[in-house]
Amino acid sequence: MTAAATKLQQARQQAKAQINTQYYFNDRQALPGYSSYGELAERIQAIANVFPLIFFLIAILVTFTTMTRMIEEDRLQIGTMKALGYTRREIGRGYLTYALLAALCGSVAGVIIGTETLPRIIFKMMQNQFSLPDHGVLYIPSTIAIASLLAAFATLGAVGIAISRELRERPAALLLPRAPKAGKEILLEKIKPLWRHLSFNRKVSYRNLFRFKSRMWMGILGIAGGTGLILAGFGIRDSIAASSERQFSEIIHYQAVVTTTKTSAPKAAQVLAADSRYQSKLPVHAEQVNLRAAGQQVDAVTLYAAAQPAKFQRYMALTGPLPDKNGVILSAKTAQLLELTVGDQFTVQASDGVRFQAKLRGVTTNYAGHFIYFSRGYLHQVAADRDQINTWLVRTKSATSAQEQDLA
Structure with missing residues (x-):
């Protein structure tokens, strides 16, 4: 072996001895972007666990009120069918079928619109912070089943309660308009100075409101739920803005x-x-x-x-x-x-x-x-x-x- 070859071999051995290779094993959680994305997804999930409850409450109240009023407005038609010899089951079946079709159509439309729009909007907003590829949406059977069952419960339940109440009456009574409820003195009427200063229209409105307590509570709960959603939306927006503002004004003092x-x-x-x-x-x-x-x-x-x-x-x-x-x-x-x-x-x-x-x-x-x-x-x-x-x-x-x- 020549001197040059020997020198080259020694240089190689010396270089190998000086090489200090380090290997690092990290999972996805070690990536700051991945963990930040996971934390953001958990926050959205926490909100998603609360908001649907209010949406379902409002939807059930609106559906219950609408279906009940539809049955009450069909008193004359129900009375006519009873007088012609239709059985209770035959009359009720038609309304229950209508309620079931309404629930199915609403569920299908809601599932398609909700799944195809809301996730894409949220994902588009997250792309402002993260570099993410295009994605598809998944239809989750368990969630769809829960939503469909609640829709069916609201429509079929409302129709079942209302139609059973109407079918108990005789055809002669159903062919006549429902007699108004007996007038009752409401609490405001007992406060004479206040009641005397109210206009006629306001007195009528207050009496109707308190006489039909079921509609009153449905209206109150529906408005309360809608107001709660609006306040929650503004609260989330203001909280996020205020948190970053306080972080970089009160906590972090370097630029x-x-x-x-x-x-x-x-x-x-x-x-x-x-x-x-x-x-x-x-x-x-x-x-x-x-x-x-x-x-x-x-x-x-x-x-x-x-x-x-x-x-x-x-x-x-x-x-x-x-x-x-x-x-x-x-x-x-x-x-x-x-x-x-x-x-x-x-x-x-x-x-x-x-x-x-x-x-x-x-x-x-x-x-x-x-x-x-x-x-x-x-x-x-x-x-x-x-x-x-x-x-x-x-x-x-x-x-x-x-x-x-x-x-x-």
């Missing part, structure tokens, strides 16, 4: 996050120092981690570790105790999801698969996202060699969108 390396840090410092809007920066160690405790897991948690935790207050408003050598601070919602109390131990899993234990020292108010705060000393204690500074939290003066974009 930029700069991720640096050893080679890029000096240049980044020069750029910041040369900018007239720059005020100060807080060097921290930052990374995305997952937290586990008592069978619960929270993904995409932002970890910040600072050498001087007291300086956190200028950049992140911590409402609880500060992180120190005795433990970490968690955002309140994160601690609630993990079912943690002060003093509990939990597992922190980094993006490279490394796991270590941490102790909860306190919680802090937070409105958006999940955060965990370390002191660098405690982070070095529980996970050696993970406390390197790699991020700056930067405070700037007020700037326009164009100025912020220019600085970025």
Whole structure:
């Protein structure tokens, strides 16, 4: 073997010895985008578990009122059929068949329209935040069966109750208009000064309202349900807007996050120092981690570790105790999801698969996202060699969108 070949072989062996290959095994939950999408889907599911109850209540009330009134308006026709010799079963069968067809048609139309429109609208809105491929919709048999049964219950139940009441009367009574209910003195009439100042039309309206209590309660419950849906919609919208506004005005006091390396840090410092809007920066160690405790897991948690935790207050408003050598601070919602109390131990899993234990020292108010705060000393204690500074939290003066974009 020539000297050159020997030298090349030695170089190859030396290169192989210096190669330090690391393999990371991560599941889908380790991807911040995937976990954020899952959390958003869970929020939508929580809303979807409540709203249909109100929709079903209103639909049942409207259907019950409509079907009952239809039977009452057909008194003359029902009386004529009884006088001609039709049996109760034959008369009732026609109305029940009509109610069943109405329930089937409404269920089919509702299932198709609801499945093909609402999911697509929600998915389209989610595409503003996530990069998602085109999708199809699924027809869930169990949900369709529940909705169809409730529709059939509302229509068939209303017709069954109303037609059985009418069929108990004799044909002669059905051929005559129903006698109005005997007038009763309502509560407002007992308040003489108030009652005397009401107009005639208002008196008639109040008497009819309180005399027909079933219609009154159906109207009240229907209006209450509709009003509740409107308020819930506005409340959800305002809550989402207010949460982000409070997060970035009351909690987060920095305007930029700069991720640096050893080679890029000096240049980044020069750029910041040369900018007239720059005020100060807080060097921290930052990374995305997952937290586990008592069978619960929270993904995409932002970890910040600072050498001087007291300086956190200028950049992140911590409402609880500060992180120190005795433990970490968690955002309140994160601690609630993990079912943690002060003093509990939990597992922190980094993006490279490394796991270590941490102790909860306190919680802090937070409105958006999940955060965990370390002191660098405690982070070095529980996970050696993970406390390197790699991020700056930067405070700037007020700037326009164009100025912020220019600085970025």
